[in-house]
């Protein structure tokens with residue numbers, strides 16, 4: 309059933325204040341204060357501790373996330389006072405430097421003004437750091453999943469470089485103004501060159517990936533308010549890079565090349581050449597990040613951490629919700645406990661949600 313703003317706010321304040329061991333009278337006072345704000349203004353605003361807690365619980369409620377053990381250890385940058393695209397871009401660079409931390413990645417979220425009648429902030433990027441993709445007459449260059457957004461950037465004046473790993477500009481739009489483009493400084497985009505611990509030839513593939521995954525296109529919903537620009541980061545699980553981004557046929561499609569460099573017959577599947585290439589690519593990703601001191605987790609360790617999360621949640625008297633198809637890793641899924649049990653995919657708020665693309 310559809311809840312109105314006051315009902316959503318009441319539900320959030322009640323659960324948030326109870327979990328923070330506040331008194332019933334504090335809850336009642338806060339709710340009547342919010343009711344007054346909504347009466348007067350049609351909306352309300354969160355206190356700093358409410359928004360910090362809401363962002364953490366939204367992570368705890370993210371059914372597709374295997375990394376939730378650390379849900380209460382995230383840094384929140386409260387940037388709700390910022391008004392211009394330039395200020396927002398500077399805050400994004402500050403977030404990236406803080407989160408990167410020379411490789412010892414810190415889970416971090418920056419929260420820009422929520423959607424209201426006055427303003428609506430959108431970051432057009434899917435992730436703050438991502439490689440461009442180009443459809444050219446002799447094939448695709450770069451990341452195929454970025455082709456549409458790259459074309460948009462070029463339309464808005466961005467100069468294409470037609471390389472395999474060109475970092476895209478940040479595109480920020482406020483209300484219906486023309487979106488503004490900003491180039492990221494090199495110092496804010498740590499990258500890892502992929503090499504293999506045994507195969508010398510691996511580095512000749514000239515593969516690399518960026519160190520910090522920073523999702524910037526999801527909306528954070530807390531107590532009925534929608535934060536449409538709230539970029540967040542954690543660290544990578546190795547399979548995201550090694551079993552999807554560099555492996556998928558519609559991404560960098562590296563498995564045939566790796567298998568042939570390994571001298572494996574790729575003509576028939578029965579040699580399991582794809583699987584052998586996949587394992588070595590993932591070994592290379594984990595090895596390179598680890599050797600460069602950039603945080604990363606292998607899918608076995610991540611699954612163990614998720615198990616601990618499940619145990620901690622039940623100790624706290626909370627049910628764990630999850631999306632099984634997303635929680636199992638894309639490599640050797642049945643070697644994790646996740647594969648062998650069901651999860652209820654109920655949607656609980658606060659949470660992070662997809663939102664309509666701001667461009668067509």
Ligand code: HEM
Pocket residue numbers: 363367370372373374375376378382415416417540541542543544545548605610634660
């Ligand atoms: C700290 C390390 C973290 C790790 C290793 C991790 C791992 C993952 C992985 C592997 C996925 C699946 C992504 C995919 O298959 O495309 C995922 C999904 C997700 N994670 Fe985490 N995560 C971490 C931190 C976070 C943080 C800090 C947040 C938010 C505050 C978060 C929120 C989410 C959400 C919302 C999804 C679903 C995204 C979608 O539906 O497309 N995660 N996570």
Ligand SMILES: N=C(Nc1cccc(CNC[C@@H]2CCCN2)c1)c1cccs1
Pocket residue numbers: 521522523540541542543544545548
């Ligand atoms: N390790 C991460 N991976 C991650 C998390 C959320 C979303 C995504 C991107 N998911 C969408 C892509 C594109 C289609 C299927 N996967 C990656 C994190 C990103 C930000 C915080 S943790």
